[in-house]
Amino acid sequence: MDRQKKFLLSERDIPRQWYNIQAHMPNAMHPPLHPGTLEPIGPADLAPLFPMELIKQEVSKEPWIDIPDEVRDAYKIWRPTPLYRAHAFEKLLDTPAHIYYKYEGNSPSGSHKPNTAIPQAYYNKQEGVKKISTETGAGQWGSALSFACQYFGLECEVFMVKISYNQKPYRKLLMNVWDATVHASPTDRTQAGRSILAQDPNSPGSLGIAISEAVEVAAMSQDTKYSLGSVLNHVLMHQSIIGLEAELQMEMAGEFPDVVIAPFGGGSNFAGIAFPFLRHKLNGSKNVRCLAIEPASCPKLTKGQFRYDFGDTVGMTPLIPMYTLGHNFLPAPIHAGGLRYHGAGAIVSQLLKDQLIEAVAVQQLECFKRGVEFAKAEGIVPAPEATHAIAGVVREALKAKEEGRQTTILFNLCGHGYFDMSAYQDYFAGKLVDHHFTDDELYANLKELNTPEIA
Amino acid sequence: MDRQKKFLLSERDIPRQWYNIQAHMPNAMHPPLHPGTLEPIGPADLAPLFPMELIKQEVSKEPWIDIPDEVRDAYKIWRPTPLYRAHAFEKLLDTPAHIYYKYEGNSPSGSHKPNTAIPQAYYNKQEGVKKISTETGAGQWGSALSFACQYFGLECEVFMVKISYNQKPYRKLLMNVWDATVHASPTDRTQAGRSILAQDPNSPGSLGIAISEAVEVAAMSQDTKYSLGSVLNHVLMHQSIIGLEAELQMEMAGEFPDVVIAPFGGGSNFAGIAFPFLRHKLNGSKNVRCLAIEPASCPKLTKGQFRYDFGDTVGMTPLIPMYTLGHNFLPAPIHAGGLRYHGAGAIVSQLLKDQLIEAVAVQQLECFKRGVEFAKAEGIVPAPEATHAIAGVVREALKAKEEGRQTTILFNLCGHGYFDMSAYQDYFAGKLVDHHFTDDELYANLKELNTPEIA
Numbered sequence: 001m002d003r004q005k006k007f008l009l010s011e012r013d014i015p016r017q018w019y020n021i022q023a024h025m026p027n028a029m030h031p032p033l034h035p036g037t038l039e040p041i042g043p044a045d046l047a048p049l050f051p052m053e054l055i056k057q058e059v060s061k062e063p064w065i066d067i068p069d070e071v072r073d074a075y076k077i078w079r080p081t082p083l084y085r086a087h088a089f090e091k092l093l094d095t096p097a098h099i100y101y102k103y104e105g106n107s108p109s110g111s112h113k114p115n116t117a118i119p120q121a122y123y124n125k126q127e128g129v130k131k132i133s134t135e136t137g138a139g140q141w142g143s144a145l146s147f148a149c150q151y152f153g154l155e156c157e158v159f160m161v162k163i164s165y166n167q168k169p170y171r172k173l174l175m176n177v178w179d180a181t182v183h184a185s186p187t188d189r190t191q192a193g194r195s196i197l198a199q200d201p202n203s204p205g206s207l208g209i210a211i212s213e214a215v216e217v218a219a220m221s222q223d224t225k226y227s228l229g230s231v232l233n234h235v236l237m238h239q240s241i242i243g244l245e246a247e248l249q250m251e252m253a254g255e256f257p258d259v260v261i262a263p264f265g266g267g268s269n270f271a272g273i274a275f276p277f278l279r280h281k282l283n284g285s286k287n288v289r290c291l292a293i294e295p296a297s298c299p300k301l302t303k304g305q306f307r308y309d310f311g312d313t314v315g316m317t318p319l320i321p322m323y324t325l326g327h328n329f330l331p332a333p334i335h336a337g338g339l340r341y342h343g344a345g346a347i348v349s350q351l352l353k354d355q356l357i358e359a360v361a362v363q364q365l366e367c368f369k370r371g372v373e374f375a376k377a378e379g380i381v382p383a384p385e386a387t388h389a390i391a392g393v394v395r396e397a398l399k400a401k402e403e404g405r406q407t408t409i410l411f412n413l414c415g416h417g418y419f420d421m422s423a424y425q426d427y428f429a430g431k432l433v434d435h436h437f438t439d440d441e442l443y444a445n446l447k448e449l450n451t452p453e454i455a
Numbered sequence: 456m457d458r459q460k461k462f463l464l465s466e467r468d469i470p471r472q473w474y475n476i477q478a479h480m481p482n483a484m485h486p487p488l489h490p491g492t493l494e495p496i497g498p499a500d501l502a503p504l505f506p507m508e509l510i511k512q513e514v515s516k517e518p519w520i521d522i523p524d525e526v527r528d529a530y531k532i533w534r535p536t537p538l539y540r541a542h543a544f545e546k547l548l549d550t551p552a553h554i555y556y557k558y559e560g561n562s563p564s565g566s567h568k569p570n571t572a573i574p575q576a577y578y579n580k581q582e583g584v585k586k587i588s589t590e591t592g593a594g595q596w597g598s599a600l601s602f603a604c605q606y607f608g609l610e611c612e613v614f615m616v617k618i619s620y621n622q623k624p625y626r627k628l629l630m631n632v633w634d635a636t637v638h639a640s641p642t643d644r645t646q647a648g649r650s651i652l653a654q655d656p657n658s659p660g661s662l663g664i665a666i667s668e669a670v671e672v673a674a675m676s677q678d679t680k681y682s683l684g685s686v687l688n689h690v691l692m693h694q695s696i697i698g699l700e701a702e703l704q705m706e707m708a709g710e711f712p713d714v715v716i717a718p719f720g721g722g723s724n725f726a727g728i729a730f731p732f733l734r735h736k737l738n739g740s741k742n743v744r745c746l747a748i749e750p751a752s753c754p755k756l757t758k759g760q761f762r763y764d765f766g767d768t769v770g771m772t773p774l775i776p777m778y779t780l781g782h783n784f785l786p787a788p789i790h791a792g793g794l795r796y797h798g799a800g801a802i803v804s805q806l807l808k809d810q811l812i813e814a815v816a817v818q819q820l821e822c823f824k825r826g827v828e829f830a831k832a833e834g835i836v837p838a839p840e841a842t843h844a845i846a847g848v849v850r851e852a853l854k855a856k857e858e859g860r861q862t863t864i865l866f867n868l869c870g871h872g873y874f875d876m877s878a879y880q881d882y883f884a885g886k887l888v889d890h891h892f893t894d895d896e897l898y899a900n901l902k903e904l905n906t907p908e909i910a
Contacts, residue, residue, distance in 0.1 A: 379563030
């Protein structure tokens with residue numbers, strides 16, 4: 001009995017620096033390119049969109065970046081977050097594996113997203129910005145940034161993918177609680193939105209389209225900047241707070257993970273928990289597998305191509321070196337809206353190319369099945385995005401059982417599913433289906449790309 | 456800067472005993488009576504409904520009751536819970552008051568209810584019970600018991616007040632995740648339900664009716680017992696874990712509250728946080744005000760009568776000495792379903808009668824206004840029930856400001872509002888109204904009561 005379930009840190013244990021894996025990558029990422037000149041972009045190219053401090057962080061090779069006191073103070077609203085040993089889930093799976101999870105669902109918006117929303121809002125405020133525009137899929141990111149903007153006294157304008165806007169009214173309402181303005185994207189408020197609507201007035205929207213709209217709004221206004229919830233280097237770095245805390249907590253538990261697992265959308269969730277552990281592999285001191293779980297409805301890591309591509313649909317962003325399915329790829333409509341993005345961040349892409357991390361794609365029915373099992377055992381209903389990690393964990397745990405070996409698994413339970421109960425309702429009602437792309441469907445957009453390839 | 460926001464305990468600090476205020480009340484509560492004989496009921500009268508250990512706890516005069524290891528182990532899923540200093544909310548209110556809140560929203564079902572659901576399910580399991588029946592209003596209690604039953608391998612049958620069943624489909628779904636069977640009450644499955652439907656086929660239901668149904672199901676079956684989420688002595692005692700933890704945490708903060716505030720439905724929320732502090736007043740060592748905030752839509756503490764009444768609508772329970780508006784009283788339809796109950800638990804009623812605690816009634820518009828302010832400042836969207844405490848806190852904090860005196864306020868933030876966003880939607884849309892009962896409406900049911908009065 002009296003075995004330990006939670007490994008809790010105190011506020012003074014909240015890390016004082018983020019970890020920047022760019023300092024330790026054996027092969028640096030390829031430079032983002034200006035889409036017109038195809039030359040590497042410089043700080044001046046990004047200055048209309050981001051405050052200078054975030055641009056510096058984007059290209060920094062320093063391994064450790066100080067967390068400002070004001071940011072650390074805001075982190076205290078929900079950090080440090082708990083690390084759990086999944087005793088009951090292990091028992092249910094009858095596995096010799098030790099399963100740990102870092103739980104980020106107790107944040108204001110219910111996911112890991114405020115870890116970067118808070119510093120992004122802070123640096124914008126410091127540099128005199130009045131408003132931040134952004135996109136959101138399922139609404140996790142939009143609600144996180146809404147909270148962060150309100151915390152630092154900034155306006156926030158959110159372009160929410162229309163299908164999610166309609167499916168998840170309560171996420172929108174959460175943004176309204178925090179005073180954000182929310183639009184169903186595509187809108188007629190931007191050139192980008194109007195061009196999409198001209199082609200298809202009933203467009204359900206996509207993350208790529210919403211990014212185009214939010215970028216345009218920022219580019220057109222002096223005192224408005226843009227903010228992204230994943231993909232970019234500084235975003236991934238802010239999320240390292242998850243893994244740095246987890247490292248301290250795994251020490252409390254007296255273990256080091258054999259494998260670290262996280263869902264994969266643009267990369268911040270995965271990078272956040274994995275990179276602080278991966279650094280021990282990069283410096284040769286410890287071995288650890290880092291496993292990204294992507295949806296089979298949008299399999300850029302396992303089926304995509306490593307090449308330059310736009311971050312958005314319309315083609316307003318720099319060209320990013322990424323695993324991509326093409327910036328016009330339309331993912332199958334699954335409930336894990338946060339994972340429906342055509343490309344992977346540049347750092348993660350380079351690490352995958354260098355075989356320093358692994359990826360696997362899973363179907364949503366497997367994810368929901370495992371998510372419900374987890375909720376029964378551990379009491380937390382996971383967000384649809386988080387169920388992807390859980391499906392990956394179960395595969396690893398059952399393999400360990402089959403092979404009769406102990407293994408230590410750590411995963412990121414990135415958010416709760418209390419705003420996603422309609423997804424569970426559909427799952428219980430048998431309304432959810434898996435989606436199997438043909439190769440033609442998967443590669444159609446890649447074939448049309450005329451962006452530079454990477455040798 | 457670096458000021459402390461959260462006061463966190465470790466798992467080993469989870470209390471090993473509950474506090475039973477019956478040991479220290481200056482005037483013992485009046486005995487519950489058998490409705491037929493009007494004689495005090497004994498253990499045998501309760502045995503069809505409750506396991507013997509809970510019956511013992513119901514009448515115990517021991518100040519401390521051991522928490523079984525298995526219960527403490529289950530508590531570790533979400534306990535100890537954090538205590539927060541509401542720095543940002545204090546700033547927003549511009550008050551000299553120090554405001555602390557104990558947050559119970561990180562439990563599996565999102566409220567304080569699992570604190571008693573877990574031990575109730577445990578003792579039932581220990582005594583060979585197969586199934587537990589219960590009622591639920593907004594669904595907080597039903598989901599907590601569903602989780603607890605599933606945790607210990609028991610069946611769970613929930614009668615959910617029909618209006619909430621329709622308003623809050625996701626709460627029902629949460630119960631389904633944990634394998635409970637949920638009915639919209641009144642049903643045609645019980646004599647009690649059929650008699651209500653015969654009078655009014657469109658009855659929206661009430662907690663009192665749902666209790667009648669759940670009690671009947673338990674009374675009719677050998678291996679089924681009944682469970683209640685508030686009102687009863689053992690339920691209030693299990694919730695003392697909240698205040699006992701908060702006491703340790705207030706010590707960490709170097710303060711003792713001048714006033715402890717909680718929402719009031721049947722009493723378990725309020726008792727849970729207040730009684731461990733009240734014990735210092737009862738033994739004369741410290742002074743503390745304990746303030747219950749009830750909805751003006753159901754003001755039994757401030758407008759009710761202290762007398763014997765039934766716990767349910769049909770009249771199947773023992774007669775309980777309580778502040779009541781009459782067991783047929785139909786509260787105004789507010790969104791804080793958990794507070795829509797006609798009576799108050801016997802212990803709380805006696806303490807109010809003896810002027811050892813205070814009560815105040817507030818309207819729902821004031822509550823939502825303060826709830827939204829709190830969400831903006833502190834990042835947590837409170838359950839509609841919890842907004843009542845917040846409204847009470849603001850009144851105290853603004854009074855302190857007006858009088859220019861420091862005061863230390865502690866309140867129970869009993870749950871999050873992520874399943875109640877439709878209530879916020881209605882609030883923002885201007886659809887919520889206050890309800891002002893006339894005296895005739897308030898006292899109509901009391902006038903018809905033929906249950907014994909208390910001298």
